[in-house]
Amino acid sequence: PMTGFIRYAVFPQTVKPFDKIECRKAVIYGADKQSLQTARGGPQAGGDIATNMLPPVVKGADPKYDPYGALENGGAPNTAKAKDALKKCGHPNGFKTTIAVRNNKPVEVATAESLQASLKKIGIQAEIEQYDGSMTAGIIGNPAYVKKHNFGIIIMGWGPDFPTGQGFSQPLVHSKYILDNGNNNYSMLNDPKIDAKFTQAQSELDEDKAAKIYTEMNKLVSEHAVYLPFVFEKNVIWRSSRLTNVYTADSFNGRYDYQALGVVK
Template identity: 45%
Template structure:
């Protein structure tokens, strides 16, 4: 039996998680899947949520321990490395029920795509290969050294010597710059994160390399490459999380001569230990060793198997069956086993000792619009907060064991700045306070309750398209009167900024593709965000994000209910 992870219910959405417990926006909604409930009091409306809120796929994550021992048993892999080995050879067999979004590192945003990138790309820095919170720390990958100016505006990296692509050519600093420039070409290479272009454009309106008038297509002014082994980044303002952006796939080196634009995903050029032997979209992908990768330059990857085979489009139950009989090693989707397999695992001691039930870093929450009446009145939002039965919502997701712990604030436990004592409204138990809910209904002028519209993801073949056309558009939210919006979230990188900023920053409210669903734009929060973003001391930044988290809860515009497993 291969080691497996559990989950409460079978899921259908194409949600995204990452290799370090981070994850991406997961609330995809389908037009028409809204529920109206006329209520005598808000209590009935929120209780109905337990019946209509659909689940979303979860991702596996390291635990909180830094142990690397070989301890086995249930949940052992949440605490350390199980059955560690240095033996080389063989084939690692992966499977996925769906295709990847893109093999182009600039376009990929599925978490399992980011995990797969570790095989074929390298970046200046990368998360170290250790379990638990140690795996959230960045270490040098392509970089030999990093130097940050005292004002936090200039980052200088020196490359290691002996770095090669799969064809034997040398990896140069200008290749890293060119790879980053590709992120700017959203007209050609859309789909991936745009943090790098957000930080480095600085008013230049750089169009990306395909429209670059520079002869070498290296016209981005904020990035210098004075020699083949040096790259310098100039920031407009201090941003302590900048190295995390350089660990993303969009910062991987791409030699300009090998770039094929939107066809680059057909065969990305490897800078890592494996390279593509074949890619059959929707069917199968095979990676083999890159003979020009030098283990002595790479402290992160052991690269033990000779080959990696990925089968795409497998039935989820078939994946579970092959995991249980040992003919398959890993389900790349990281969503855990289906209900039938879960029952087998929990009732069979031999299976259970090889299973884990990790906390993911995901949070399930309800965004309460600050613009749609009656929720433009904070007291109506408070009524919902006090009335919510989080235990019922937790039960829908599988209960405390399979579903997750009660969510008490918008920062999950794996993010620095989380405060276990911050548990407003329903406390740590998640039990509603109906008396206070009724008081707040009176305070908001709705003593007999009100009607609202709940937006919740249902099964859909085009969840991403549906998402963009519904709660991701503030105009549409206003037009449809979406008062309560069920959502899930996890960080692109494991800091307060990486998790919370896009959800609560008033400057990030967008006309489409918006993630600040509640349209929160609070002056006190905005001031704290500016301080936290500029803080170069991680401990100070974490403290500020903790304050932001508390302020956000004070607005009653976001209602966390489960920290996912």
């Protein structure tokens, strides 16, 4: 089942040269999405190649919305567009940066290594720094620390507490979630238009109308090119053949509804 999580890379705009949108686009275009999917576990244990930053379990999501061509050529990198973006951002020969990744998440380290390899092909030299995963809130959640240590790319993942545009996206992209510690808006995205979409959607009582607002919000986020989504995450779940009344629910991030389960004697 879909878990509701998106696994992604995010680019803090306070870290040069990711203050320039074309440098961010260079990474997005230069990444090998199929390799990233494989590093996550492949189509079944990892998930579908992600096209944008709103997971399919959220009403208003549109997996077909693919602004940077993640699904083109089977997820292969678009080297031509990546090199063109590098020229536009003033780094035609590439640049150096650091990928920050939790040391207690082997699959994230593998993802970082995949990204490092594909970026090297377009001239971006990315050093991988593994940090103590138990200290996430005080390391990548501390914008001053991120800037000081040149964390231009952060590997992370996020799932909704409840499957709505607010439940998933607000902590990641709303300006009020930019905090000195425990920050989740790693990109430091501060766009009044995006903030206004949340206010508008949260005051809308019609779920379908609210969903359309979250669709618009997500497109505004994509326009900033601060995220490189890897996969719309799926998990393989094993169960005994004696288990009955088995179903998963989006509200449980794709897990079983345990109170409903039964067992055949």
